Amino acid sequence: MIYIGAEEIISPLGQNMEENFQAVCENRSGVSLIPHAGFNDESIHLSKITSISSQNKFEYLLIDILENVLKQIDPQIVSSKKTIVIVSSTKGDLDRNISSPFTDSIAAFAKYFKLANEPLVVSNACISGVLAINAAGNFIKTGLYDHAIVIGCDVISDFVLYGFQSLFAVSSTPCAPFDANRNGITLGEGCSAVVLSNSKEIFKKTSFQLFTGRSANDANHISGPSRTGEGLFRSVKKTLEQNQISVDEIDFISAHGTATIFNDEMEAIAFDRLEINDKPLNSLKGYFGHTLGAAGVIETAISIQMMRNNLLVKSLGYKESGTSKTLNIATENKSSELNTILKTASGFGGCNASLVIRKL
Amino acid sequence: MSFITVYCHIDENSCSVNGETVLQKNEESSDSWFKQLYKDLAIEYPKFYKMDMLSQAGFIGSELIKRANPDLISNYNDDEIALLFANSESSADTDIRFKESYLDKKTPSPSLFVYTLPNIVLGEIAIRNKWFGENMFAVLPKFTPDFFVQYGMVLLTTGSKAVLAGWLGILEGRVEVFLFLVETESNKGEPFDIENIIKYAGF
Numbered sequence: 001m002i003y004i005g006a007e008e009i010i011s012p013l014g015q016n017m018e019e020n021f022q023a024v025c026e027n028r029s030g031v032s033l034i035p036h037a038g039f040n041d042e043s044i045h046l047s048k049i050t051s052i053s054s055q056n057k058f059e060y061l062l063i064d065i066l067e068n069v070l071k072q073i074d075p076q077i078v079s080s081k082k083t084i085v086i087v088s089s090t091k092g093d094l095d096r097n098i099s100s101p102f103t104d105s106i107a108a109f110a111k112y113f114k115l116a117n118e119p120l121v122v123s124n125a126c127i128s129g130v131l132a133i134n135a136a137g138n139f140i141k142t143g144l145y146d147h148a149i150v151i152g153c154d155v156i157s158d159f160v161l162y163g164f165q166s167l168f169a170v171s172s173t174p175c176a177p178f179d180a181n182r183n184g185i186t187l188g189e190g191c192s193a194v195v196l197s198n199s200k201e202i203f204k205k206t207s208f209q210l211f212t213g214r215s216a217n218d219a220n221h222i223s224g225p226s227r228t229g230e231g232l233f234r235s236v237k238k239t240l241e242q243n244q245i246s247v248d249e250i251d252f253i254s255a256h257g258t259a260t261i262f263n264d265e266m267e268a269i270a271f272d273r274l275e276i277n278d279k280p281l282n283s284l285k286g287y288f289g290h291t292l293g294a295a296g297v298i299e300t301a302i303s304i305q306m307m308r309n310n311l312l313v314k315s316l317g318y319k320e321s322g323t324s325k326t327l328n329i330a331t332e333n334k335s336s337e338l339n340t341i342l343k344t345a346s347g348f349g350g351c352n353a354s355l356v357i358r359k360l
Numbered sequence: 361m362s363f364i365t366v367y368c369h370i371d372e373n374s375c376s377v378n379g380e381t382v383l384q385k386n387e388e389s390s391d392s393w394f395k396q397l398y399k400d401l402a403i404e405y406p407k408f409y410k411m412d413m414l415s416q417a418g419f420i421g422s423e424l425i426k427r428a429n430p431d432l433i434s435n436y437n438d439d440e441i442a443l444l445f446a447n448s449e450s451s452a453d454t455d456i457r458f459k460e461s462y463l464d465k466k467t468p469s470p471s472l473f474v475y476t477l478p479n480i481v482l483g484e485i486a487i488r489n490k491w492f493g494e495n496m497f498a499v500l501p502k503f504t505p506d507f508f509v510q511y512g513m514v515l516l517t518t519g520s521k522a523v524l525a526g527w528l529g530i531l532e533g534r535v536e537v538f539l540f541l542v543e544t545e546s547n548k549g550e551p552f553d554i555e556n557i558i559k560y561a562g563f
Contacts, residue, residue, distance in 0.1 A: 349495070
């Protein structure tokens with residue numbers, strides 16, 4: 001069995017898991033209007049960490065998050081030969097070295113913690129986080145490693161913001177996933193970690209069971225979501241089949257929900273085809289913005305917190321249905337017995353991934 | 361058991377499949393090196409011209425592998441071939457050009473921006489072949505045979521029946537491309553292990 005726990009987050013909403021989950025429970029958002037941030041000097045809504053100066057922010061976040069994690073686990077496993085660290089990120093520290101955006105930060109991070117194995121960087125667009133957790137789980141399953149620490153991290157840069165602006169994909173208001181009036185993403189930055197192990201003894205708090213999932217490509221378009229949700233449909237179907245989990249067992253879906261017109265529509269179609277569109281569902285982008293490579297880990301961490309607290313957190317920014325297939329979007333926080341959660345992600349390059357976490 | 365059944369190399373001026381030269385760069389041609397390779401493939405796929413260098417490299421490599429193993433498409437279902445790629449520069453070659461578009465040309469280019477993720481090449485190969493299988497792009501400090509064997513075995517034990525794997529070193533004119541095909545249902549090729557990857561990679 002693969003155990004998962006020791007979840008941690010650093011974001012504009014807080015420096016640790018407790019502060020972040022408290023903010024989410026209070027339905028507070030990390031998104032604010034940042035003056036002069038845009039390409040034409042316009043003000044842009046971003047979920048930006050202001051407590052760390054911009055230089056080497058990526059490296060500091062990696063170190064800070066692992067320091068947080070160390071308080072939650074047997075600290076000796078970090079430098080063990082049987083531990084792998086997997087970092088999920090789209091752009092790393094692009095502003096430090098555009099030709100090699102991960103090398104310096106990852107080397108400094110590995111040296112700081114005296115890691116026995118070189119960290120693996122998964123850079124697979126917005127599914128990086130979910131894919132990294134699945135890869136980590138599979139590495140443990142095959143016996144290559146006993147433990148894995150998965151860290152998702154991306155920081156906001158002019159590069160990424162101007163890019164999304166050039167695609168007209170940035171929302172003029174704080175993003176509103178699945179809402180009828182949604183008009184694009186709000187970029188965010190953050191760092192999150194989860195620990196996976198074949199032993200529950202390494203965790204100081206309760207751990208959960210991870211069912212590793214499958215990824216699937218849409219084979220349709222490099223930057224536009226599939227009109228039929230084919231890749232997401234296939235990913236979730238295989239994840240459930242592989243783990244012999246029936247749709248009846250799913251209590252909640254932590255969706256991707258970027259708040260672009262086409263992405264959210266694609267997800268609604270896929271969930272409808274899977275006949276899970278009646279399941280309570282949220283997108284956490286309204287709280288954290290779209291943190292790209294970090295998103296899958298942040299959203300998995302919050303999902304675990306929701307299970308710990310048996311609290312279904314509302315999907316911030318959602319008011320009225322805005323997809324062709326009806327979804328059961330959480331409009332209020334609600335106490336609810338949450339035993340099994342499905343986490344999904346989709347990204348540029350037509351990629352899709354999913355995983356399931358269950359309370360033990 | 362799984363086997364490396366086909367492999368392919370592309371560098372700055374030559375291209376080979378299974379160690380045999382397919383094409384040498386014609387220095388006199390007005391076409392780019394990758395365009396020369398595309399023309400040599402003799403296929404109609406106009407999307408090739410929209411791709412960045414990283415995607416063109418992966419596309420050409422995957423087409424050459426298919427040409428050497430024509431049964432590849434018919435032998436497998438549309439979701440049984442996994443794509444496992446890595447490099448150490450991510451999408452830096454296009455990242456540099458996109459940065460120039462907003463710093464020097466004062467207009468961020470959307471057509472460059474969509475290629476500023478290293479996994480876009482996986483999408484291009486998936487679209488070309490209608491492959492709905494697993495995708496993984498990793499960024500590693502250097503070419504690491506262990507990574508390909510470790511993750512390749514993960515893929516082959518979780519539902520994939522073949523893995524198209526590749527190292528795509530593309531940065532500012534430098535070309536270091538090595539693709540190989542791993543198959544489980546095969547009676548040819550050499551065992552899929554670290555030793556043979558090192559032997560075939562040659563770097």
